[in-house]
Amino acid sequence: MPADAPAADPAETPGLNPAELGVYFSLIEVSSLLRHAVEQQLREAGGLSYVQFQLLATLGDSPHGSQRMTTLADGVVYSRSGLTHQAGLLEKMGLVTRAPSPDDERGVTLTITARGREVLAAVFPGHIEVLRALFLAPLDADDIAALAGPLDRVRTHMRQIPPRSAAPRRRKNAD
Amino acid sequence: MPADAPAADPAETPGLNPAELGVYFSLIEVSSLLRHAVEQQLREAGGLSYVQFQLLATLGDSPHGSQRMTTLADGVVYSRSGLTHQAGLLEKMGLVTRAPSPDDERGVTLTITARGREVLAAVFPGHIEVLRALFLAPLDADDIAALAGPLDRVRTHMRQIPPRSAAPRRRKNAD
């Protein structure tokens, strides 16, 4: 058990003003509840977890329905092994195929199957229903517009910071 | 494997306009990355999971540092058994005590300990740092204000809909 960190020094960390705190808590609560509801819908409608849905959706929106593992790991999943696991599950379900990448023999390219697209299509309407009912219902066009700018700015900002598949790797002969 | 839902009928589900979709995706990505980063910080700084932090923080903000289990289950955790589990962990860490509720002998009241407050205090500055660096950095006061209204509206809306600890209960002699 850590907790050996220095105690909080109020002067050292400015703290957040009420507005910032409020936005943070709202964001967490909203996204958490939304995610929970969506996960339930995805599970019932298509037997998909959220990550699996994200993977399928990403593939579905990609040029040939394909993406390299690392690309997917960076965008959707946290760890490589986690992605391997999920890719295996999706493959077993017949929603995805795995093949060596054409240009790089080391690489593996994931491709969504016709069945995968079917499941995606079967799941999507309900997905949107949940979004509407839970998230969009109390918002008008102006609200959406008001959210879009800042959220997008944060997203862009976040993307610049962490190269997610970069750090975790460790060489064998670490000094 | 389900997936026996009817295929998507574009006419049946209007779909989302690009602005709505964009906001949704941004929200998911932002909250997901933010949560991931925060979880890591909490783990390193205080050996806490996010749920545990939420529980402690909720207790810390409560009248006597106390809350009933059900209240906590509704607000923070999804299932009762999940909360029992987390409460047990926090108790084992010495961050929380469990005692029968004064007014209702069936109830259990969770109370944060001095040690719990210490951990909370030890963890908080880093928590805020992460928030600043990842989430607040690219936002100015106007952005915060722009986010606050809509997000709060959604939160209020969501809270009205689901009584989280209500549905899951099932009687023994179901007909």
Place this chain on the structure above:
DNA sequence: TATTGTTATACTCTATAACTATA
């Protein structure tokens, strides 16, 4: 030597169902 992906393994969170005790 560096990178890509897989394997083995383990840990945490969460959930369902059955159960006890109090209202």
Place this chain on the structure above:
DNA sequence: TATAGTTATAGAGTATAACAATA
């Protein structure tokens, strides 16, 4: 009978480290 919480159990997601293969 209904509600509060616990227990037992199981399943899913994620991560770390070691490994194989290609660049």
